[in-house]
Amino acid sequence: MSHFLTMILFAAFVAIIFGIVGREKPSERFTYGAKIFAEFVGIGLALAWVLYWLPI
Amino acid sequence: MEESRTSTEKPGALAWLAGGLAWAVPGAGHFYQGHLVRGLLLGGTVLAMYVVGWLLGGHLYGLHNVPETGFLAYVFGFCDLGTGLLYLSSLLANIAVTDHAQLATSEYGDRFLMVAGLLNYLSMLDAFDIAAGRKK
Numbered sequence: 001m002s003h004f005l006t007m008i009l010f011a012a013f014v015a016i017i018f019g020i021v022g023r024e025k026p027s028e029r030f031t032y033g034a035k036i037f038a039e040f041v042g043i044g045l046a047l048a049w050v051l052y053w054l055p056i
Numbered sequence: 057m058e059e060s061r062t063s064t065e066k067p068g069a070l071a072w073l074a075g076g077l078a079w080a081v082p083g084a085g086h087f088y089q090g091h092l093v094r095g096l097l098l099g100g101t102v103l104a105m106y107v108v109g110w111l112l113g114g115h116l117y118g119l120h121n122v123p124e125t126g127f128l129a130y131v132f133g134f135c136d137l138g139t140g141l142l143y144l145s146s147l148l149a150n151i152a153v154t155d156h157a158q159l160a161t162s163e164y165g166d167r168f169l170m171v172a173g174l175l176n177y178l179s180m181l182d183a184f185d186i187a188a189g190r191k192k
Contacts, residue, residue, distance in 0.1 A: 013105045
């Protein structure tokens with residue numbers, strides 16, 4: 001399994017739980033879950049890009 | 057006339073039962089209260105995360121100190137314990153308890169197993185709050 005797919009799976013699992021537990025209305029749950037998912041993936045990619053340029 | 061519940065009201069035995077069930081079997085606390093879809097989504101997600109973690113080569117920490125990990129082993133063990141009977145039965149069946157990394161992705165697997173436990177703690181609190189009348 002690629003690192004990217006692992007990150008996508010992790011973000012999806014966390015987003016599902018947070019979406020259900022964090023909001024009361026179904027429409028808000030979906031929006032909140034999508035937001036959590038996008039934040040996980042977006043920040044993960046941004047961090048990966050920053051770390052790529054760091055000399056080891 | 058029925059009295060409305062407030063957040064200061066003490067949760068009853070059913071709330072503790074729902075919380076305990078949710079910890080023991082992911083999703084069971086919601087099934088018990090008739091929230092089938094919610095229980096299926098929460099329990100299914102925790103279970104899927106646990107299985108992915110195991111397939112990635114993750115290992116479960118016991119609730120004891122490990123020399124190379126130190127005090128953090130207790131913290132990791134507490135996280136893993138969140139999956140309830142899944143964790144306890146895995147320890148008994150010797151599943152995902154290898155001491156050394158078997159796969160290159162084992163670190164990811166460790167995190168998946170731990171976060172599955174932490175998410176089930178959240179699910180447990182959700183089931184408890186619903187049974188106590190604090191949430192819908």
